[in-house]
């Protein structure tokens with residue numbers, strides 16, 4: 001019931017694969033360039049082998065439980081994972097599309113993977129249903145054991161087999177995934193209990209892949225025996241002929257056995273695909289997809305009710321096979337010549353049916369070279385420039401044009417830059433160069449530094465003639481003080497200069513106060529302001545007219561002693577640094593009293 005439900009839901013309407021990250025098309029080619037099969041096949045399970053180059057194992061879940069297939073209309077397709085091995089990067093999946101067109105190269109279905117939340121929907125019975133006449137399908141990929149029922153039948157009949165003397169060494173490389181190896185001396189084999197499904201009431205097809213270690217007569221690959229070790233020996237069987245080099249397909253009808261022997265003489269150590277078909281008119285045997293012998297036969301196959309055996313005769317050890325069997329099947333139908341041809345073309349190690357729409361070739365390291373996109377940032381900001389240069393042996397950043405601080409650590413892929421202050425939008429071009437084994441590759445990044453922080457704008461007062469007796473105060477008017485206060489650089493730096501007259505000065509409250517001029521003359525007062533950006537300088541001149549008979553030194557003595565600096569007439573300070581008060585406007589930095597040379 002579960003099978004019917006699954007087919008009904010999976011084939012009914014387009015499935016939602018929006019949560020799957022990856023997909024690729026799986027193409028089926030039945031033209032002469034491919035499997036070379038002219039007729040359409042319905043209900044044919046397609047073997048899809050996955051390997052590196054066609055499939056990225058690291059993108060799928062480690063158990064392959066996120067694998068999905070859909071037809072070209074988006075309907076989910078039944079499939080069974082025979083093997084999914086992300087370590088060795090091989091997988092075999094059986095997929096059941098509704099039909100395969102003969103002599104066509106444009107048909108395809110889709111493979112999806114890459115969904116961490118997905119759970120497995122792999123199902124043998126959905127791919128090998130009773131409706132498809134599969135009575136037993138043994139992939140033989142299990143670990144070798146004698147555990148009851150360990151050798152699984154993928155068909156919906158569940159004709160699971162039990163190993164006889166099978167060991168861990170019995171699981172070996174097959175034509176499709178792994179296979180069961182039998183040692184005749186050790187009496188190894190696989191026994192499947194009698195079940196009505198395994199007795200054909202009409203037509204019959206037996207299929208095996210075999211690789212013989214030691215050739216000898218009558219060794220059994222797949223079959224059900226007579227009810228005792230006596231003539232007619234088999235209900236049905238694929239077995240070595242009397243020479244040990246060919247294969248008999250034998251069946252008993254009305255308790256009389258007859259065999260058709262293939263024409264091909266086989267070689268030990270080589271894989272062969274062997275199929276026996278009974279259709280009520282003929283017994284036929286196919287080797288590697290080609291008809292290789294026929295015998296006329298009519299009637300119903302006798303039912304002896306015995307276990308089916310793989311790799312041995314079910315009733316004794318006299319016909320133990322020495323070799324490997326893979327993908328053994330019993331079908332309650334006569335498979336057609338084209339079905340068998342397609343099976344061989346699909347399952348042979350150098351299969352001819354399936355192709356992938358190739359992934360783009362893996363890019364070389366240098367294709368991975370990339371510099372960050374051009375960008376624009378506010379002045380004074382920090383910026384990381386991240387370049388990509390896989391496989392490079394070294395890196396260098398440099399400044400090609402525009403203002404920029406020295407690059408402290410240029411030999412990295414990610415350059416951390418502190419962008420300078422600018423007076424207007426300004427471009428800086430950085431160049432990233434990566435060294436590879438075969439040379440170097442460079443790329444430029446243009447960073448536009450956007451003007452964002454105002455520089456101080458100010459005026460100096462026009463000063464009247466100074467007689468030297470009073471204290472002369474020079475105070476700038478910062479016309480955009482509020483904007484600077486609100487910016488990310490609110491601290492204004494003051495740098496004063498004085499020349500022309502020797503004079504004392506004192507700094508405070510955003511102003512410079514002068515006293516004690518030594519003589520008359522023209523005194524020049526200069527001021528430069530900045531808030532870590534552009535420095536703006538202005539100056540103003542004062543006419544100093546010291547009255548005759550008055551000692552200016554005495555007049556301003558108390559002030560001069562309490563303050564700090566004395567400038568000589570050439571602008572050089574006579575006393576070193578006084579206090580650098582910033583008690584004036586909040587956010588006003590300490591002054592820099594700076595000489596004019």
Ligand SMILES: [Ca+2]
Nearest residue numbers: 139176177178
């Ligand atoms: Ca197998």
